[in-house]
Amino acid sequence: MKSFLRYIYRLLSSYGFNAKQFLNAVRSRKSNWIKKDYKELLRQKGNDSTFQLEYSYPILTDKYDEGGTMKGAYFHQDLFVAKKIFLSNPQQHLDIGSRVDGFVAHVASFREIEIMDIRPIKSKVENITFMQGDLMELPTSLIEKYDSVSSLHAIEHFGLGRYGDPVDYFGYLKAIKNISKILKEGGTFYFSVPIGTQQRIEFNGQRIFSVAYLQKILAEHFEILSFSYINDEGDFFEEIQLTEGDALSSINCFCGCGIFILKKLKELK
Numbered sequence: 450m451k452s453f454l455r456y457i458y459r460l461l462s463s464y465g466f467n468a469k470q471f472l473n474a475v476r477s478r479k480s481n482w483i484k485k486d487y488k489e490l491l492r493q494k495g496n497d498s499t500f501q502l503e504y505s506y507p508i509l510t511d512k513y514d515e516g517g518t519m520k521g522a523y524f525h526q527d528l529f530v531a532k533k534i535f536l537s538n539p540q541q542h543l544d545i546g547s548r549v550d551g552f553v554a555h556v557a558s559f560r561e562i563e564i565m566d567i568r569p570i571k572s573k574v575e576n577i578t579f580m581q582g583d584l585m586e587l588p589t590s591l592i593e594k595y596d597s598v599s600s601l602h603a604i605e606h607f608g609l610g611r612y613g614d615p616v617d618y619f620g621y622l623k624a625i626k627n628i629s630k631i632l633k634e635g636g637t638f639y640f641s642v643p644i645g646t647q648q649r650i651e652f653n654g655q656r657i658f659s660v661a662y663l664q665k666i667l668a669e670h671f672e673i674l675s676f677s678y679i680n681d682e683g684d685f686f687e688e689i690q691l692t693e694g695d696a697l698s699s700i701n702c703f704c705g706c707g708i709f710i711l712k713k714l715k716e717l718k
Contacts, residue, residue: 455703455704459651459654463654482512483507483509487504490502520682520683520684521679521683522602522641522643522679522683522705522706523548523551523552523602524551524683525679525683525685525706526552526601526602526641526679526706526708527547527548527551527552527555527601528555529677529685529687529708530552530599530601530639530641530708531552531555531556533639533710534556534560534597534599534639535556535559535560537597537637538560539595539596539597539637540596540597541563541594541595541596541597542556542560542561542562542563542595542596542597542598542599543562543563543564543565543591543594543595543597543598543599543631544556544562544563544564544565544598544599544600544601545564545565545566545584545598545599545600545603545604545624545628546565546566546567546584546600546601546603546604546606547564547599547600547601547602547603548601548602549564549570549577552599552601553577557574557575557576557577558576560576561576561577561578562576562577562578563577563578563579563580563595564577564578564579564580565579565580565581565582565584566579566581566582567581567582567583567584567612567613567614568581568612568613569581583614583615584607584623584624584627584628585607585608585614585615585617585620585623585624585627587627587630587631591630591631592630592631593630593631593632593633593634594631594633595631595632595633595636596632596633596635596636596637597632597636597637597639598628598631598632598636598637598638598639599638599639599640600624600628600638600639600640600641601639601640601641601708602641602642602643602706604621604624604625604640604642605621605642605643605655605656605657605658606654606655606656607620607621607623607624608620608621608623609650609652609653609654609655609656610653611653611654621656622666625666625667625670626670628670629670629671629713629714632713633713634713634715634716635712635713635715636712636713637674637710637711637712637713638671638709638710638711638712638713639708639709639710639711640667640708640709640710640711641706641707641708641709642656642658642663642706642707643655643656643657643658643704643705643706643707644657644658644659644660644663644678644699644700644702644704644705644706644707645657645658645659645699645702645703645704645705646659646698646699646701646702646703647659647703648662657704658707659696659697659699660676660691660695660696660697660699660700660707661696661697661699663707663709664696667709667711670713670714671711671712671713671714672711672712672714673709673710673711674710674711674712675688675709675710676688676689676691676707676708676709676710677689677707677708678700678702678705678706678707678708679705679706679708680700680702680705681702681703681704681705
């Protein structure tokens with residue numbers, strides 16, 4: 450039943466309908482508090498003409514929400530990896546496809562960062578240098594250029610066409626291989642993707658990876674230095690000792706987030 454409800458929720462969300470917000474708003478209406486607040490503000494206004502008062506933009510869900518949400522994959526991964534980059538202070542850091550208004554902004558607050566995305570970005574911001582490109586087709590000018598690379602919640606989309614990229618079933622493998630080529634020997638790769646017990650493609654939204662499969666494909670190019678994860682409830686577990694059972698079960702996540710810190714292996718000549 451839970452799986453079915455998740456499916457319905459995601460289907461509605463993909464068409465722009467937030468079912469959770471709608472239900473919360475309906476519940477809020479039952480108390481009729483917003484009309485009472487409006488009438489009270491109107492009474493206090495009286496004949497004052499400083500502001501025109503209209504009942505035109507009712508917000509029904511904020512009254513009983515918390516002051517902020519410090520949970521979820523993006524919140525935790527963006528903060529965690531930005532802190533790691535601050536401490537490691539690489540010479541050149543490249544980000545590929547991560548959230549610009551989250552992770553990239555965090556890093557740009559204390560250092561320069563280069564970013565790559567398949568879609569254009571027209572804005573210009575201090576400390577951020579943008580290049581447009583498709584990582585599935587690696588420019589030779591980037592080979593062994595960086596000592597630090599990140600890609601957070603991005604590679605699961607490669608090759609699904611969602612962002613205008615060419616459809617490529619093996620696009621995620623090409624991206625991982627090309628990132629290993631971009632990195633200098635011994636360079637660090639900060640990597641996150643959705644994880645779950647059932648490895649699947651939720652077309653055209655994303656891939657969900659099993660942790661055991663990720664270990665297998667990453668080991669071809671990298672040494673795994675640490676593993677952290679965010680579970681289905683949005684709670685963060687930092688740098689755990691990953692057992693074989695954990696990997697096989699993907700830590701019992703349906704759609705969590707796995708965060709790997711990786712070191713590029715020496716390539717065999």
